[in-house]
Amino acid sequence: DTAVSQTPKYLVTQMGNDKSIKCEQNLGHDTMYWYKQDSKKFLKIMFSYNNKELIINETVPNRFSPKSPDKAHLNLHINSLELGDSAVYFCASSRQPSTEQYFGPGTRLTVT
Amino acid sequence: AQSVTQLDSQVPVFEEAPVELRCNYSSSVSVYLFWYVQYPNQGLQLLLKYLSGSTLVKGINGFEAEFNKSQTSFHLRKPSVHISDTAEYFCAVSLYRSGYSTLTFGKGTMLLVSP
Numbered sequence: 371d372t373a374v375s376q377t378p379k380y381l382v383t384q385m386g387n388d389k390s391i392k393c394e395q396n397l398g399h400d401t402m403y404w405y406k407q408d409s410k411k412f413l414k415i416m417f418s419y420n421n422k423e424l425i426i427n428e429t430v431p432n433r434f435s436p437k438s439p440d441k442a443h444l445n446l447h448i449n450s451l452e453l454g455d456s457a458v459y460f461c462a463s464s465r466q467p468s469t470e471q472y473f474g475p476g477t478r479l480t481v482t
Numbered sequence: 483a484q485s486v487t488q489l490d491s492q493v494p495v496f497e498e499a500p501v502e503l504r505c506n507y508s509s510s511v512s513v514y515l516f517w518y519v520q521y522p523n524q525g526l527q528l529l530l531k532y533l534s535g536s537t538l539v540k541g542i543n544g545f546e547a548e549f550n551k552s553q554t555s556f557h558l559r560k561p562s563v564h565i566s567d568t569a570e571y572f573c574a575v576s577l578y579r580s581g582y583s584t585l586t587f588g589k590g591t592m593l594l595v596s597p
Contacts, residue, residue, distance in 0.1 A: 413587040473525040
């Protein structure tokens, strides 16, 4: 019944490692997003995909690479992790780019 | 440029008291407005939205918000809060650019309800 799901929920890793976070939505939405929430709870858009096509790419380091194998999935791969990447990452989806977004439970990434 | 300002980072209130969480936005075009709630260690949940029509919008859990175009505000209100309303509340504006829209969030307001 979960609308937007993310795995894993917690991710602890060392600097320099490569890791992936997966996101799936079963709402039939066309648009999916990745957000980063920092330690001060500030939310910032990272990427947005519409029908598997990248439509928004904020000023995110090239170490972050989103991949959308189909409309229901949007994964986030991070290379060469840095301390500053520690945050909570949220996936979201919407029926269209301009409609309300539904969020996943988040993935808390801790880089040591 | 479009921005969202939540004037209060934290709002303490006693149970059963009324509360208002303030949100102001800046935009040169028509906007869509949203309020989201984030309970501890959870994702964001949509409380309510304003797309068009009536400026008074009712949402879940007894919350409502009023869109005021002249004051560019979208304040969130509840007449009587419960302990369970303790959470972070985010105001968001739908930003339209390059043929697509995305949400710009305010910095959040922590609502602390005490007995």
